[in-house]
Amino acid sequence: MRVAVYFLSDGTALTAAALGRSLLTQFQGIDFELHTFPFIDTPEKARSWIDEHIAPRGSDEIRPLVLYTLADPKIAEIISAAPVLDLNIFGSFIGALERHLGRPSSPRIGQSYGIAQSEDYERRIAAIHFTLDHDDGLQSEDYAHADLILAGVSRTGKTPTSLYLAMQFGLCVANYPFTEEDFSRGRLPGVLRQNAGKTVGLTTTPERLQALRANRHDSAGYSGLRRCTYELGEADALMRGAGIAVFDSTEFSIEEISARILVRFGYRGK
Amino acid sequence: MRVAVYFLSDGTALTAAALGRSLLTQFQGIDFELHTFPFIDTPEKARSWIDEHIAPRGSDEIRPLVLYTLADPKIAEIISAAPVLDLNIFGSFIGALERHLGRPSSPRIGQSYGIAQSEDYERRIAAIHFTLDHDDGLQSEDYAHADLILAGVSRTGKTPTSLYLAMQFGLCVANYPFTEEDFSRGRLPGVLRQNAGKTVGLTTTPERLQALRANRHDSAGYSGLRRCTYELGEADALMRGAGIAVFDSTEFSIEEISARILVRFGYRGK
Numbered sequence: 001m002r003v004a005v006y007f008l009s010d011g012t013a014l015t016a017a018a019l020g021r022s023l024l025t026q027f028q029g030i031d032f033e034l035h036t037f038p039f040i041d042t043p044e045k046a047r048s049w050i051d052e053h054i055a056p057r058g059s060d061e062i063r064p065l066v067l068y069t070l071a072d073p074k075i076a077e078i079i080s081a082a083p084v085l086d087l088n089i090f091g092s093f094i095g096a097l098e099r100h101l102g103r104p105s106s107p108r109i110g111q112s113y114g115i116a117q118s119e120d121y122e123r124r125i126a127a128i129h130f131t132l133d134h135d136d137g138l139q140s141e142d143y144a145h146a147d148l149i150l151a152g153v154s155r156t157g158k159t160p161t162s163l164y165l166a167m168q169f170g171l172c173v174a175n176y177p178f179t180e181e182d183f184s185r186g187r188l189p190g191v192l193r194q195n196a197g198k199t200v201g202l203t204t205t206p207e208r209l210q211a212l213r214a215n216r217h218d219s220a221g222y223s224g225l226r227r228c229t230y231e232l233g234e235a236d237a238l239m240r241g242a243g244i245a246v247f248d249s250t251e252f253s254i255e256e257i258s259a260r261i262l263v264r265f266g267y268r269g270k
Numbered sequence: 271m272r273v274a275v276y277f278l279s280d281g282t283a284l285t286a287a288a289l290g291r292s293l294l295t296q297f298q299g300i301d302f303e304l305h306t307f308p309f310i311d312t313p314e315k316a317r318s319w320i321d322e323h324i325a326p327r328g329s330d331e332i333r334p335l336v337l338y339t340l341a342d343p344k345i346a347e348i349i350s351a352a353p354v355l356d357l358n359i360f361g362s363f364i365g366a367l368e369r370h371l372g373r374p375s376s377p378r379i380g381q382s383y384g385i386a387q388s389e390d391y392e393r394r395i396a397a398i399h400f401t402l403d404h405d406d407g408l409q410s411e412d413y414a415h416a417d418l419i420l421a422g423v424s425r426t427g428k429t430p431t432s433l434y435l436a437m438q439f440g441l442c443v444a445n446y447p448f449t450e451e452d453f454s455r456g457r458l459p460g461v462l463r464q465n466a467g468k469t470v471g472l473t474t475t476p477e478r479l480q481a482l483r484a485n486r487h488d489s490a491g492y493s494g495l496r497r498c499t500y501e502l503g504e505a506d507a508l509m510r511g512a513g514i515a516v517f518d519s520t521e522f523s524i525e526e527i528s529a530r531i532l533v534r535f536g537y538r539g540k
Contacts, residue, residue: 011526011529015292071296092363132402160398254437256282263309
């Protein structure tokens with residue numbers, strides 16, 4: 001069974017697409033064909049979008065799904081009049097919110113992610129640059145200014161996770177790769193000991209680490225299973241000895257690991 | 271007016287938080303106090319969450335809002351029985367989807383973002399590494415392998431936008447900073463000319479560029495208004511001369527610029 005699905009918005013359509021993907025994972029065995037259309041922000045655009053994308057689908061066995069966030073009810077009405085399964089995300093909640101809050105909403109188109117020059121946004125961009133400047137052990141003398149430090153051996157997901165935390169939550173995240181020098185010293189480097197309260201470890205299984213390293217590098221020994229087992233064991237011992245929480249990234253995406261790290265630190269959004 | 275808002279999920283709660291923030295932007299003049307709780311994935315966790323966070327709010331003037339994505343209807347029922355404004359995201363759409371698709375949903379907890387080891391996920395991680403390895407003009411001999419190339423003078427948002435496109439859409443994005451050498455040569459460097467079909471320009475206003483540069487650097491002349499005006503003008507001429515689309519990042523967030531770039535290239539998600 002094949003079903004066309006459209007995520008539509010007057011803004012970036014990120015919210016509609018994220019929610020839509022979540023909902024569709026609850027239905028197995030259907031071949032969903034996904035399309036995303038941002039910036040449908042006038043009645044004219046909505047009408048020509050229907051003419052171009054929905055009208056030719058008249059012969060589909062199952063009518064297309066359209067899941068949308070549209071602040072302007074006039075544009076939403078145009079979509080809902082089309083021959084589709086109409087999933088109006090804002091429309092489903094705005095009424096209840098208006099009644100509960102005792103005031104009408106004021107439609108603001110495409111505001112989902114705020115304004116590029118807001119303070120919050122500047123903070124996110126600054127966090128991305130901080131995180132890049134403190135990737136892979138760079139500028140570790142600065143760790144006092146980091147919100148979080150991710151530690152682990154090479155290829156445990158430190159860099160993507162750091163960047164995600166910076167981009168999504170505006171956190172300044174440094175990351176530190178353990179090396180043979182740390183292992184032979186037998187204790188955490190000073191820069192981590194001094195910042196242990198905001199340091200988090202990442203680990204994985206030796207088999208997974210070997211696979212990840214083999215994909216990317218070829219240098220002799222680096223991706224051997226014995227080498228991976230040794231490094232993970234040493235890093236684990238160093239971190240646990242210092243009371244640092246260690247998260248296993250084997251089964252989890254960077255979004256999931258990030259959410260778990262934030263729970264651990266009691267971060268609740270703002 | 272102050273209202274407590276909770277975003278809750280059995281997974282990362284990213285979808286609930288993104289949708290919730292969009293909805294709340296439609297209500298001005300209310301002081302929303304936002305909290306995010308991921309991984310509420312058992313009835314026990316839901317009950318103790320209510321005891322800890324909702325029960326003590328009995329005296330709030332306005333009952334708290336709880337906006338949630340919970341795949342398991344049994345957990346959702348526990349939340350909806352609490353003294354809150356119950357905004358059940360999945361519950362609002364699953365019924366209509368089941369009827370339309372003619373089959374029941376099979377609740378899958380915390381699957382919103384898929385499994386860490388899926389092919390799609392591996393692609394995103396590889397894209398992040400590609401993007402980092404090709405940041406700021408690095409390895410430009412590789413541009414044939416990039417999905418997109420962002421070009422522009424320093425501090426027009428190339429790096430954060432590239433990383434966002436890699437992280438969110440799994441695209442391998444290189445970025446190229448124009449330098450005096452390019453301007454004096456008076457035409458695009460060969461690596462961009464050979465890949466003009468997938469190159470996009472980023473620009474901003476001289477005033478904005480000056481402010482961005484002043485924040486980050488201090489080297490003489492680099493952030494002068496005259497210098498910024500000159501560089502932006504030269505870069506613009508080079509790119510427009512080669513038929514490259516140029517996007518102005520002054521008023522837009524990286525999410526918005528990214529969505530606009532993808533529209534231009536006809537990218538519709540997959």
